[in-house]
Amino acid sequence: xxxxxxxxxxxxxxxxxxxxxxxxxxxxxxxxxxxxxxxxxxxxxxxxxxxxxxxxxxxxxxxxxxxxxxxxxxxxxxxxxxxxxxxxxxxxxxxxxxxxxxxxxxxxxxxxxxxxxxxxxxxxxxxxxxxxxxxxxxxxxxxxxxxxxxxxxxxxxxxxxxxxxxxxxxxxxxxxxxxxxxxxxxxxxxxxxxxxxxxxxxxxxxxxxxxxxxxxxxxxxxxxxxxxxxxxxxxxxxxxxxxxxxxxxxxxxxxxxxxxxxxxxxxxxxxxxxx
Numbered sequence: 363x364x365x366x367x368x369x370x371x372x373x374x375x376x377x378x379x380x381x382x383x384x385x386x387x388x389x390x391x392x393x394x395x396x397x398x399x400x401x402x403x404x405x406x407x408x409x410x411x412x413x414x415x416x417x418x419x420x421x422x423x424x425x426x427x428x429x430x431x432x433x434x435x436x437x438x439x440x441x442x443x444x445x446x447x448x449x450x451x452x453x454x455x456x457x458x459x460x461x462x463x464x465x466x467x468x469x470x471x472x473x474x475x476x477x478x479x480x481x482x483x484x485x486x487x488x489x490x491x492x493x494x495x496x497x498x499x500x501x502x503x504x505x506x507x508x509x510x511x512x513x514x515x516x517x518x519x520x521x522x523x524x525x526x527x528x529x530x531x532x533x534x535x536x537x538x539x540x541x542x543x544x545x546x547x548x549x550x551x552x553x554x555x556x557x558x559x560x561x562x563x564x565x566x567x568x569x570x571x572x573x574x575x576x577x578x579x580x581x582x583x584x585x586x587x588x589x590x591x592x593x594x595x596x597x598x599x600x601x602x603x604x605x606x607x608x609x610x611x612x613x614x615x616x617x618x619x620x621x622x623x624x625x626x627x628x629x630x631x632x633x634x635x636x637x
Contacts, residue, residue: 393560401499401558405491408555416554423550426518460602463586464532467576472524475572479520479565488514491555499558516557519548519565527573531587532597535607544569 377385411419487506489497490513503511526544530537548566551557557565581587581595590596597603 396560396563397499397558401491401560402494404552404559405494405499405555408491408553411553419550419554423518423547423554423556426516426522426547426551460586460599463580467573467580467586468525468528471528471573471576472521474576475520475524475569476517478572479515479517479568482515482568483512483517486514487511488558488561491558513557514561515564515568516548516551516561517565518551519544519557519562520569522547523566523569524573525569527570531573531577533606534609 380388484507485505487503487508489501489503489511493501493510501511506512522544523541526537526540530540533540544566548562552559552562577587577595581589584598586598587595588598597606597608
């Protein structure tokens with residue numbers, strides 16, 4: 363009998379199989395490697411960047427600002443609340459529910475992630491890359507409100523990854539494009555020397571994780587999302603899922619004339635009508 367036969371079937375590695383101590387050691391190792399190896403490496407690469415490339419990255423990096431995401435979303439939330447009270451322009455309750463809950467989901471997810479990110483910046487107080495030569499990559503001034511000590515996590519990375527995650531939840535077929543754009547925006551913060559590599563990674567993790575927590579709360583109230591038969595979550599309303607091209611929807615359901623966002627049926631909660 364061969365040694366492979368005695369070994370039995372191969373098991374897939376899972377982080378959950380590690381002990382708490384092993385998980386802590388692994389996490390600390392990754393953090394130290396990122397701070398002391400990757401951060402200085404990418405900082406040197408940013409200093410060697412051609413002026414033309416740097417100017418281009420400076421022109422696109424502000425896409426990660428939250429202003430253009432939250433101000434329109436907040437204004438639309440306020441408008442939706444007014445329309446809910448007056449019913450102006452909305453004879454269709456299901457259509458109102460779809461629009462209002464979608465805007466609310468974007469606002470809470472992006473705004474909440476950004477708020478946590480900003481609080482974290484000033485709690486940790488990490489020095490920015492421009493202070494690397496004097497302070498190094500591991501200088502922290504806890505609860506500092508100095509902009510020069512507000513590097514971790516990257517706010518731009520947090521915002522753009524939160525928005526990408528929200529849009530990917532609504533339009534799963536576009537998630538590769540969305541996360542690719544988000545990664546480039548986050549990388550631009552590193553390449554122009556405003557953040558360390560680990561700042562961008564931390565922001566990306568926060569921005570990706572927070573919308574999942576928001577989705578759980580929305581699904582529990584049947585706002586926009588609902589549990590699916592496989593243990594995950596999906597958009598409420600089969601017609602909406604068809605219109606957005608969700609996986610698993612039939613071709614006949616996506617035929618012209620059948621993929622309607624709105625119907626004349628009144629929903630039982632803030633969201634999309636049940637089919």
